[in-house]
Amino acid sequence: MANRNRNTEPTMLEKIERMDRRIVFLAIAITIILPLIWPLGLPIQVSPQVEDFHDAIESIPDSSVVLFPNDYDPASKAELYPMTEAILHHFFSEDRGLKIIGLGLFPAGPPLLQRAFEEVAEEQYGAEYGVDYVNLGYKEGREIVMASMGESIPKTFPTDFFGTPIDSLPIMEGIKNYRDIAILVNVSAGYPGTKEWVQQVVSVFDVLMVSGTTGVSAPEYYPYYNSGQLAGMLEGLKGAAEYEELIGKQGIATSGMDAQSLGHLVIILFILLGNILYILNRRNKNRNRGGRF
Amino acid sequence: MARRSIPTMIAFFFGAMMVINYFVPWGWFSDRANQVQEWGLIVVAFAYILGALNVMRVHGHKVQRKDEDWRFSIVTIITMIVMLTFGLLPEAWGIGGMEKGSPFLWMFDNMYVPMMATMYSLLAFFIASAAFRAFKVRSLEATLLAVTAVIVMIGAVPLGGILLPGSMELRTWIMETLQNVGKRGIMIGVALGAISTSLKIILGIERPYGRD
Numbered sequence A: 001m002a003n004r005n006r007n008t009e010p011t012m013l014e015k016i017e018r019m020d021r022r023i024v025f026l027a028i029a030i031t032i033i034l035p036l037i038w039p040l041g042l043p044i045q046v047s048p049q050v051e052d053f054h055d056a057i058e059s060i061p062d063s064s065v066v067l068f069p070n071d072y073d074p075a076s077k078a079e080l081y082p083m084t085e086a087i088l089h090h091f092f093s094e095d096r097g098l099k100i101i102g103l104g105l106f107p108a109g110p111p112l113l114q115r116a117f118e119e120v121a122e123e124q125y126g127a128e129y130g131v132d133y134v135n136l137g138y139k140e141g142r143e144i145v146m147a148s149m150g151e152s153i154p155k156t157f158p159t160d161f162f163g164t165p166i167d168s169l170p171i172m173e174g175i176k177n178y179r180d181i182a183i184l185v186n187v188s189a190g191y192p193g194t195k196e197w198v199q200q201v202v203s204v205f206d207v208l209m210v211s212g213t214t215g216v217s218a219p220e221y222y223p224y225y226n227s228g229q230l231a232g233m234l235e236g237l238k239g240a241a242e243y244e245e246l247i248g249k250q251g252i253a254t255s256g257m258d259a260q261s262l263g264h265l266v267i268i269l270f271i272l273l274g275n276i277l278y279i280l281n282r283r284n285k286n287r288n289r290g291g292r293f
Numbered sequence B: 001m002a003r004r005s006i007p008t009m010i011a012f013f014f015g016a017m018m019v020i021n022y023f024v025p026w027g028w029f030s031d032r033a034n035q036v037q038e039w040g041l042i043v044v045a046f047a048y049i050l051g052a053l054n055v056m057r058v059h060g061h062k063v064q065r066k067d068e069d070w071r072f073s074i075v076t077i078i079t080m081i082v083m084l085t086f087g088l089l090p091e092a093w094g095i096g097g098m099e100k101g102s103p104f105l106w107m108f109d110n111m112y113v114p115m116m117a118t119m120y121s122l123l124a125f126f127i128a129s130a131a132f133r134a135f136k137v138r139s140l141e142a143t144l145l146a147v148t149a150v151i152v153m154i155g156a157v158p159l160g161g162i163l164l165p166g167s168m169e170l171r172t173w174i175m176e177t178l179q180n181v182g183k184r185g186i187m188i189g190v191a192l193g194a195i196s197t198s199l200k201i202i203l204g205i206e207r208p209y210g211r212d
Helices: A002-008 A012-017 A021-037 A048-059 A074-093 A110-125 A143-151 A194-205 A218-227 A236-247 A252-289 B002-023 B027-065 B070-088 B103-134 B140-155 B158-163 B167-202
Strands: A065-071 A099-104 A133-138 A183-188 A209-213 A233-235
Touching: A012 A252, A021 A252, A021 B103, A048 A074, A048 A183, A048 A209, A048 A233, A048 A236, A065 A074, A065 A110, A074 A110, A074 A183, A074 A209, A074 A236, A074 A252, A074 B103, A099 A110, A110 A133, A110 B103, A143 A194, A143 B027, A183 A194, A194 A209, A194 A218, A209 A218, A209 A236, A218 A233, A218 B167, A233 A236, A236 A252, A252 B103, A252 B140, A252 B158, B002 B027, B002 B167, B027 B070, B070 B103, B140 B158, B140 B167, B158 B167
Parallel strands: A065 A099, A065 A183, A099 A133, A183 A209, A209 A233
Antiparallel strands: none
């Protein structure tokens, strides 16, 4: 009996392999918090798809109209809000007179977009609501909304986020449908988002489109980028940080990348540790059974 | 008979109309299809009202019967009524509207946003714990998966370029080539499945909109 207990009792290595997950949580918490307090300033290398995103916006003529759907909600705010801010800096910093039409197909998206407009466009560049930018708000209907805007944007969104009739806003003068839009810049957390804009708008109305997405959903959109249906792509916080680097306006995405770098490193170290323990434990078990590893 | 054939005919008519509209951008036909889309938006708006009433009904019953976690249902009902009220009140009343500083936006910014962001952020901790336990080199396939995951993770952050030079390029190759091949295959398969399911619905072979 005593012998059996000795055999079944886990060894130290086995105990480490089955470590309490709260230790993992603590390690992650520490490695994420520390670089947010003391940034490391790691160099950021810009990816080709981010350069393409930037070049697509640069390629449109001055005073063009930009459709800027922000299809995400607070769940993806940490990743996508810095992206929205970086893109707005690009729109307004060069004083090109771009007209930005924002909207959101996630119910909780437009208030976040409005906050970004106020914090970046209004406070930093003195842009005026209704003249330089507008927030059309949210409309339920997903793909139907996208398709319907192909016929008429004012009919699909008769009022803006605040309930003001959009006919009364100078920015909407002469804007009927996608023919009046120079580029569609989408920030997307999933459905409805980038994929649906490509299917309903790019392939039907041949609109130039770029997209910024969460890191986890980016693999979904690589085929569209490779086929040229997306002229450029920002991938998660990494994409936002690279964009900040490109436009020379470092913000929360850049500082967040240090935390993400160390977070990824710790996860990789845990994967390596888990495998070393797994191999050692398997070897010990085989040795005890008298077999070969 | 009519209970079966009328919904099928309606589904066929509108389904076929939307399909044809994609291939025939003809003025009159396109106008009618756009009109149908407008109807769609109105129907969806009513569905929202039904959805809200359904949430109230389900949670109301839960509270009435004192089912498990019924107290959370009270919170759901109260928060829904509060947000709905402040969201619908006109701005002229001083406590309504969506302007900066309005009660609705204050609750959105200071309650809803932090709670949602916190919920999603917890994923980082669970992913780390799951990666420690799941990425084990148990077989050749599992080893390939673990190695690829490590390369993609390290190549996705600036630190990767310092610790493992070339990891960013390798990650880009994995994402744009290996990943893309699999993704395209899945997407084409899903598209073919969606086409066949849509055709079945349009032709009345499959009828998710009605009971026999």
